Amino acid sequence: MTPTATTGELARLVGGTLRGSPDVVIQGVGTVHDAGPHEIAWVTDVTYFKKASVCRAAAIIGPADLPDTLGAVVIVSDVEAAIAKVLAFFEPPLWQPPAGRDGSAYIDPTAELGEGVVVGPFVTIGPRTIIGRGTVLYSGVFVGADATIGASCQLWPNVFVGDRCQIGNRVVIWPSATIGRPGFGFILRERRLQRIPQIGTVVLEDDVEVGAGACVDRAKCGATRIGVGSKIDNMVQVAHNVRIGPGCILAGQVGLAGSVRLGTGVVLAGQVGVVDGVEVGDGVRATAKAGITHSVAAGMTVASYPARDRMTTLREQAAVRRLPDLADLVRKLSLRVEALEAAANNSQAG
């Protein structure tokens, strides 16, 4: 059942130039370190290949300067794109519940399901909700009332989508993510925290992906919005009224506080946090664990807490590392100045 391909076929698949035999049969993909004798590996840079003392792969995909030490070498100009194609060829399709609607599902009679929608076991769909053609709801998914879900989406097990949320086409939501719980807002009055109602909604545009256990909260009013094609990893927190532009990448455990705005193509590494109301410009990158407390201009790379230009933080960290030496130097200088002062006093006195 596992697909196989010859090196010649794979070279054609990726539009590469083959050196060596076109007839080597490949059954899978591995890294340069752990690929087996029937697998193809890849390197984006020839130095990685040289570092791997032994590579047992049957073939390798890489740049033009790869040595011909293996049975077959496929030369490409874009290794990452090529290996993505090879991985797609070998990718086993993930299991989904049988076509149609599982008999156990709770589907409100006023919900509208498009052609080819798959409703897995134990799914709940509320009144007036509309689900586009070809969308798959895995076991235990809950969609509230008046929600709209586009075509060809995947909602993995136990995903929650609240009332009135609007989800585009080809959106993928991984297990146990929560879309559209009311935002976290309270006011303290008469010594009690009182809920601020959150009457807005959540909009996930086309091709958005939301990771397992991630949360996108319903807006106070208007919408919390994630732009076309943005990809959000596991356990990311997107608070109420956040707006994320198109093509952003938010790595695992990132947290965006209320009303944060991200431009286009922003990349936030793991565990980054952004304080409420902050604007992050187009193309900004933040390194892991950065804490963004003020707005960041387009194109910057920021780091550390509070987040600033990455090069600045590196210089500061280096200065802090030398700080004990600096303190020592100042102590010694102080003694030398004292000695000079004493000498000057003596000579004056003299």
Added chain:
Amino acid sequence: MTPTATTGELARLVGGTLRGSPDVVIQGVGTVHDAGPHEIAWVTDVTYFKKASVCRAAAIIGPADLPDTLGAVVIVSDVEAAIAKVLAFFEPPLWQPPAGRDGSAYIDPTAELGEGVVVGPFVTIGPRTIIGRGTVLYSGVFVGADATIGASCQLWPNVFVGDRCQIGNRVVIWPSATIGRPGFGFILRERRLQRIPQIGTVVLEDDVEVGAGACVDRAKCGATRIGVGSKIDNMVQVAHNVRIGPGCILAGQVGLAGSVRLGTGVVLAGQVGVVDGVEVGDGVRATAKAGITHSVAAGMTVASYPARDRMTTLREQAAVRRLPDLADLVRKLSLRVEALEAAANNSQAG
């Protein structure tokens, strides 16, 4: 189906003073930036209103110094409380499963359900568990054995409540939160990590709220306890034997290690962490990403890692920013001292 109100009605609702027409029909709420021509907006400070170059709202709620540039202005002394009332007026009720017990639910015959309890589809309720009147269990909720859940609670889809947990009245638990898994405790003996049994429980007092995906772990012995009216956001970790006082606010992704104690009215911003056993006094505030490694006295505002008084950390950050300049200055001073020493030597020699 959407409710509407006139500006006159809304002014009465919030106890405000109306300037302008009482007959403008309002259909919803928006921010000063994005409210539409049939919506009411709000500002807490007149400067926000002036900053918004164009406000298309039909009316606005705000403080007494608001200009009369819109059709209607509602003047109130407490804008936040007023807008909460207006939002509540326009808030559509969230859908819940039909009254009664869904036929699919697994309910142990020894469980006791109060009047008006709603048991959604695919719910599991263990033996001897007691659920108070009017509480709603959404789809996929699991409540173990011997648990007690008060009246008028909401347990959203796929919430887990373990055996013997005690949950007060009007408690709200958002999707996929985990209340009462055994605490995370191991001892290393004979080169193996051995589980320390966790025989305690979890107590959530009245009016507590727990966010989506958050975890409150079962105590080793005694109880992990969250005080009256405390509000906990998404993906917050509350480890075993933690005690949280009343009226606390824990923002998204906060983590409290074992046996941490929070006093009354503590506010922890997003991604704050507290090390095990630490006591945090009444009214303490911690800014985003603070790492609290030692006990904090009541009333302090702390920041940074390791967390200290916020003003101190700001001063230190400023000093670090000037550190490269300081090092430069010391280098130059050193040269000048050298020159002075040489001159002194010369003059002595002379």
Added chain:
Amino acid sequence: MTPTATTGELARLVGGTLRGSPDVVIQGVGTVHDAGPHEIAWVTDVTYFKKASVCRAAAIIGPADLPDTLGAVVIVSDVEAAIAKVLAFFEPPLWQPPAGRDGSAYIDPTAELGEGVVVGPFVTIGPRTIIGRGTVLYSGVFVGADATIGASCQLWPNVFVGDRCQIGNRVVIWPSATIGRPGFGFILRERRLQRIPQIGTVVLEDDVEVGAGACVDRAKCGATRIGVGSKIDNMVQVAHNVRIGPGCILAGQVGLAGSVRLGTGVVLAGQVGVVDGVEVGDGVRATAKAGITHSVAAGMTVASYPARDRMTTLREQAAVRRLPDLADLVRKLSLRVEALEAAANNSQAG
């Protein structure tokens, strides 16, 4: 129904030496601060006992230098192991669904379930999946196709296990954890983020524990692997192709980026993050919130961001705390040098 034991029985259970009455009836366990008059408490160090102004416990377990102030004292050499045994004695078994397969479960006819497997309500099991004897699947668990789950495992409510994942024996997975979603990998081509297929799998070896809401992602190729007996707390992110050695402890909200490698017995405290590709040696410890950006040699204890040797970071933090004083000193030195220079000039001029 609660078990009881006499002090004599408990002393025998833990292999300890009893001082005082062997006939005191004990009904539970409490801390030295809150144990009641029918409970046994423990202290690992006599100073804790002295600090607790009033201890109402009926008996206490501790080291040899404990005073005989309570009715009964059980002296042991390893208090932690002893109290674990006592807790195990008093631990009420957690409720699990009735034996056999709940009628509501969706079980593909090609799945193979071992003897004594418990399948709770609303469980989904995909084709060709194999589940070992005595394993318990609580309500709402989803296991995809071609997965293997060993014997005597516990999968708590709403756990997700993806296709082809391999789970060992005695593995415990807490509620809403996600094992085997495809890793988070994209390439930007033609201005769109394109998915990199993730064709690998996840391997959890024997005796692994995974916390509530935690995520272990499917590898790009090969396997994301967690070694024998490693324990992972709530909301931990383990990205694709991570390899965790045996006997590691990862506390709550830790995040490991792609291809991170942890050796044997690594201990990461809460909210620690490790940057992609980094290797962390055997026995390394990282304190809370550390951000590990470079490989760490075996045996080190690291702290802070970027993570370095803990003692070094403590010295640096102390130096930073004194930095304002240092700057002040330099300013004054500068003035004194100026004065010396002026005097020297004068004397020269003179």
